[in-house]
Amino acid sequence: MHLKDLVEHNAVVNLATLTSDKELIIDLQTRLSAIGFMPGTDISTAIDGVFGAATKDALDRFCKAAHLNNSSTGVFGATFARKLIDTRPPVMPVTPTLGAKKQPTSDALATALKFTLQWEGGYVNHPDDPGGATNKGVTQNTYNTYRINNRLPTQGVDRITDKEVHDIYFSMYWQPSQAPIMVLPLAIVHFDTAVNFGVGGAIEFLQEALGISADGIFGPGTQKALLAHNNAQTAQKIVRGRVNYRNQRVNSNPSQEVFLVGWLNRDNDLGGFLDSSNAGIA
CATH class of the missing domain: 1.10.101 (Muramoyl-pentapeptide Carboxypeptidase; domain 1)
Structure with a gap:
C-alpha cells in the first residue's frame, strides 16, 4: 500500500x-x-x-x-x-531558468503580495470554509507549522504579526513553489495560486497549463516544460484553469457556492492585474 x-x-x-x-x-x-x-x-x-x-x-x-x-x-x-x-520542503533547489527576465526576489514578492493581500483581508472563520480560521491568507494549520518550526508556542492565527505573514509567504509559499525562477507575470499568478490551493496544488495548476502530467511535484520534467513556456501566456492559462476548477468544485459540493462569486472575482481580477501597469509588466 x-x-x-x-x-x-x-x-x-x-x-x-x-x-x-x-x-x-x-x-x-x-x-x-x-x-x-x-x-x-x-x-x-x-x-x-x-x-x-x-x-x-x-x-x-x-x-x-x-x-x-x-x-x-x-x-x-x-x-x-x-x-x-x-506538504513541501522549505526550499527546493533547482537550476535557474535561463533567459528569463527576472526582478530581485524582494521586488517580485512585493508585487505579488500587492495583489494577494488585497484579496485575503483580515481574520475570518467561516463555518463552511474547509480551510478553517484564516488571517491575511494564512490558515491556522499553516501558522501552527510556522510557529512549531521556529520553536515557538502555537497561538491563534488572529494574533499573527506582519513580520510573520511576510516570513510565511516567503519561506512556505514563494520559495518552495519555485516562483523566484519565473518571469514576473507567471510568478504573481503562481504565488497567488499557492496561497489559495497550497504549493502542491499550485504546481498541479502549473503542470496542467504546461500540458504535462499533474502530480504536484516540481521535478526535472516540470522544470524542462517551464523553461520552454516561462511566460505570461502560461500565467493566463493558470487563471483560466482556476476558474474552471472553481465551477467544478461548486458543482460537486453545492455548499461551496457561497464562496463562488468571491473566488471568480479574484480570478478575474488576477487576469486584469497581469495586464495592468500596477503589476509592472504592461
Whole structure:
C-alpha cells in the first residue's frame, strides 16, 4: 500500500497495519525525509521500511506541526495522507531558468503580495470554509507549522504579526513553489495560486497549463516544460484553469457556492492585474 492509495480509495489503516506494511513505511519515510522531519539522518539508511524510533518521532512531529491528531488516535486515513503528500520542503533547489527576465526576489514578492493581500483581508472563520480560521491568507494549520518550526508556542492565527505573514509567504509559499525562477507575470499568478490551493496544488495548476502530467511535484520534467513556456501566456492559462476548477468544485459540493462569486472575482481580477501597469509588466 502507498499513501496515494489512502487518498484515492478513502482508506483507513491503524498503527499496527501501518507499522507492518513495508511499502507504506518506505513511502512515509520518503515523504518525512523530503520535507525535513528526519534531520540529521542518512537518507540511505533512514528509508529502510522499518518503523523505528526515528520514524515514529518524525511522524509525531509532523502530525503536531500539521495540527493532526493521527499520532494520538493511531488511525491514518485520506486527510493525513493528503496533508503529507501536499506538504513541501522549505526550499527546493533547482537550476535557474535561463533567459528569463527576472526582478530581485524582494521586488517580485512585493508585487505579488500587492495583489494577494488585497484579496485575503483580515481574520475570518467561516463555518463552511474547509480551510478553517484564516488571517491575511494564512490558515491556522499553516501558522501552527510556522510557529512549531521556529520553536515557538502555537497561538491563534488572529494574533499573527506582519513580520510573520511576510516570513510565511516567503519561506512556505514563494520559495518552495519555485516562483523566484519565473518571469514576473507567471510568478504573481503562481504565488497567488499557492496561497489559495497550497504549493502542491499550485504546481498541479502549473503542470496542467504546461500540458504535462499533474502530480504536484516540481521535478526535472516540470522544470524542462517551464523553461520552454516561462511566460505570461502560461500565467493566463493558470487563471483560466482556476476558474474552471472553481465551477467544478461548486458543482460537486453545492455548499461551496457561497464562496463562488468571491473566488471568480479574484480570478478575474488576477487576469486584469497581469495586464495592468500596477503589476509592472504592461
